[in-house]
Amino acid sequence: MATMKIPFGTVSITDKSKQLVQDCxxxxxxxxxRLVRKFEEKFAALIGVKEAVAVSSxxxxxxxxxxxxxxxxxxxGDEIIVPALSFVATxxxxxxxxxxxxxxxxxxxxxxxxxxxxxxxxxxxxxxxxPVHLMGKPAPMDEIKTIAxxxxxxxxxxxxxxxxAVYKGQKIAGIGDIGAFSLYVxxxxxxxxxxxxxxxxxxxxxxxxxLRSHGRACxxxxxxxxxxxxxxxxxxxxxxxxxxxxxxERIGYSCKMNELEAALGLGNLDIYHExxxxxxxxxxxxxxxxxxxxEYLWTFQEDANERIGPHAFPFVVKEGVPFTRxxxxxxxxxxxxxxxxxFSSIPTQCxxxxxxxxxxGDFPNAEYIGNNGIHIGVHxxxxxxxxxxxxxxxxxFIKEAEKRYPEK
Numbered sequence: 001m002a003t004m005k006i007p008f009g010t011v012s013i014t015d016k017s018k019q020l021v022q023d024c025x026x027x028x029x030x031x032x033x034r035l036v037r038k039f040e041e042k043f044a045a046l047i048g049v050k051e052a053v054a055v056s057s058x059x060x061x062x063x064x065x066x067x068x069x070x071x072x073x074x075x076x077g078d079e080i081i082v083p084a085l086s087f088v089a090t091x092x093x094x095x096x097x098x099x100x101x102x103x104x105x106x107x108x109x110x111x112x113x114x115x116x117x118x119x120x121x122x123x124x125x126x127x128x129x130x131p132v133h134l135m136g137k138p139a140p141m142d143e144i145k146t147i148a149x150x151x152x153x154x155x156x157x158x159x160x161x162x163x164x165a166v167y168k169g170q171k172i173a174g175i176g177d178i179g180a181f182s183l184y185v186x187x188x189x190x191x192x193x194x195x196x197x198x199x200x201x202x203x204x205x206x207x208x209x210x211l212r213s214h215g216r217a218c219x220x221x222x223x224x225x226x227x228x229x230x231x232x233x234x235x236x237x238x239x240x241x242x243x244x245x246x247x248x249e250r251i252g253y254s255c256k257m258n259e260l261e262a263a264l265g266l267g268n269l270d271i272y273h274e275x276x277x278x279x280x281x282x283x284x285x286x287x288x289x290x291x292x293x294x295e296y297l298w299t300f301q302e303d304a305n306e307r308i309g310p311h312a313f314p315f316v317v318k319e320g321v322p323f324t325r326x327x328x329x330x331x332x333x334x335x336x337x338x339x340x341x342x343f344s345s346i347p348t349q350c351x352x353x354x355x356x357x358x359x360x361g362d363f364p365n366a367e368y369i370g371n372n373g374i375h376i377g378v379h380x381x382x383x384x385x386x387x388x389x390x391x392x393x394x395x396x397f398i399k400e401a402e403k404r405y406p407e408k
Contacts, residue, residue, distance in 0.1 A: 003335055006390065008379075020266060025169065042190075043265075046272065049174050062156070076145075081128070083112065085343055086158070090132055091346040091353065094130070107366065108365040108368065110137055112137060112139040113144070128154035136307075137165075141157075162234070174200070182194075188279065188311070244319070260358040283378045290315060290391070290394075307315075314342055322401040332393060332397075338377065344370035
């Protein structure tokens, strides 16, 4: 069989999206407006929450989800607990929001934060826990919420990769106080770039609308709809209307979504369930196919009380096997399979975090995965024959490695 090409990701741009984009261009209306609000409404309904606020990236979504804490009495430099293993944006967002990230090691079996280690790092300055549902695998939300309730902590879910994830019958991102998704091109719902924050708390949503627009005074939906007029009809009487364009009540950001991005997202929402089902089936097929390699490679499992959001297929090279991660990745790439390393331990394997004073060995599970983890795409263009090719390539590589190093 000739080498197959299996790219890591894909993007689905519907005819509806193309038409909406063209309409925006024809009308010259491309800044945040009607389509963004429509996308927010549909996204909130999809997740089953009251509010959704669209922004310009997943990192911004995490950042603003945490910046809401200033309305609840938090101070600059207060602490946010996050897992050591994640895409670096999780840690960056904590810093962008003006807080200090406090890292906790992960459970090697789930990739997610180890709840048994969380209380060890809680201090008087701790204000929130931000669990990450890494690779779409739901974090242990029952334990996290119990700890948060005990210590009066806010829970902000980083659900960047967790579209379609379900934990004990509840949709991920709607379990904590607030949730944040990425709409980057690699994700199931994409706007090209972009992010979106969801919550059932209307006051948080109003604050988020202010935060994404420089901290502008009025953040009610009515004024967001009429921002070009500059006047608020909800907060001010007819006699004392305020020009909200230049009244700023908080430190804010500039991270609104634009109409062209929302147009892409609206088209994606129409085919969301179709994409989700295809990707989930691909993920389960890869998990099943990898059971034969359990002596050499580890991957997560979908437990009975959950549904993994099918972002990608992660696997980790076990200790003491007769090959290395780099060797396996090179083999996959030679066979047309676009493989990527898994994420690093942010505090000890990402140089920008040296200032926090963590040292190698502080997060052994995160560091091991950072050194030995791989992931490949499960996207909607991956077919059954692609999965068979991938499994076959891994099997052949392991057999060749066994021949070279039989003593291992």
